[in-house]
Amino acid sequence: MNIEPQPNGFGASITGVDLSQQLSDDTVRRIRKAWLRHMVLCFPNQPLMLSELERFTRYFGEYGDDPYVTPIDGHPNVIEIRREAQENASPFGSSWHSDWSFQATPPSATILHAREVPPYGGDTLYADGYRAFDALTAELRARCQGLTAIHSARRPYSHAGFVAGGGKHRSMKIRPSDTALATQRHPVVRTHPETQRKALWVNPVYTVGIEGLGAQEGQALIQQLCGHALRDEFIYRHRWQPHMLTMWDNRCVQHCAQGGYDGHRRIMYRTTVAGDAPC
Numbered sequence: 001m002n003i004e005p006q007p008n009g010f011g012a013s014i015t016g017v018d019l020s021q022q023l024s025d026d027t028v029r030r031i032r033k034a035w036l037r038h039m040v041l042c043f044p045n046q047p048l049m050l051s052e053l054e055r056f057t058r059y060f061g062e063y064g065d066d067p068y069v070t071p072i073d074g075h076p077n078v079i080e081i082r083r084e085a086q087e088n089a090s091p092f093g094s095s096w097h098s099d100w101s102f103q104a105t106p107p108s109a110t111i112l113h114a115r116e117v118p119p120y121g122g123d124t125l126y127a128d129g130y131r132a133f134d135a136l137t138a139e140l141r142a143r144c145q146g147l148t149a150i151h152s153a154r155r156p157y158s159h160a161g162f163v164a165g166g167g168k169h170r171s172m173k174i175r176p177s178d179t180a181l182a183t184q185r186h187p188v189v190r191t192h193p194e195t196q197r198k199a200l201w202v203n204p205v206y207t208v209g210i211e212g213l214g215a216q217e218g219q220a221l222i223q224q225l226c227g228h229a230l231r232d233e234f235i236y237r238h239r240w241q242p243h244m245l246t247m248w249d250n251r252c253v254q255h256c257a258q259g260g261y262d263g264h265r266r267i268m269y270r271t272t273v274a275g276d277a278p279c
């Protein structure tokens with residue numbers, strides 16, 4: 001197995017392993033180590049059946065709970081991210097977010113497998129939350145460390161949400177719900193449970209307030225922190241090829257799907273791995 005990191009260490013490409021086969025404990029251990037170190041792993045050229053994607057996911061833990069999207073028939077832990085050539089809705093996941101950060105225990109990993117990739121556009125951007133934390137000014141770092149953020153799924157997944165509603169044609173099977181109005185408290189700076197590194201952990205979609213601050217002041221701080229976290233130097237742009245698989249660490253990375261492929265279809269299959277309560 002060959003692990004080739006991106007030049008700045010954020011992201012790595014792994015070749016020389018066949019994910020359709022059962023993996024040895026040693027191979028899984030090395031993939032896990034690379035994932036913790038490089039945060040976004042890419043495995044090119046991995047044609048996989050759904051059962052093989054499921055088996056690969058389970059090497060890293062229990063499945064996460066994926067609300068608001070109907071899973072693939074017969075595969076309750078796999079969702080299809082689909083955008084048809086003529087679709088006019090924004091691509092699913094095209095605002096920066098960390099997956100399901102509104103949950104009490106958001107996923108540790110997301111795994112995305114490319115089935116059909118447009119000839120151009122449709123990249124995924126990833127932002128490194130560790131570097132964002134490390135680069136905060138001393139003043140902002142001190143201010144953030146004791147703060148608690150409020151997360152909610154209401155902006156995209158309530159009945160009026162921008163993913164669920166909006167009257168645009170969307171081929172994905174979204175299930176809006178009143179449960180999206182619930183809120184969850186998480187620290188603004190989270191300590192990764194495995195690496196013990198600190199990551200800035202707010203995102204523009206699901207972070208809806210800061211405890212103890214008024215709506216305007218909280219929103220201003222979220223915008224300031226997200227503006228910082230999403231600076232160019234913290235971002236890795238991933239260009240897809242068919243049958244490529246990526247796996248990223250939601251505990252220190254946020255991501256954003258790109259458009260730019262109108263007139264072409266894009267299909268991905270996605271699973272998540274359960275995580276623990278951020279602290």
Ligand code: SIN
Nearest residue numbers: 081092093123124257
């Ligand atoms: C997502 O998981 O948010 C979607 C990412 C993508 O389709 O590139």
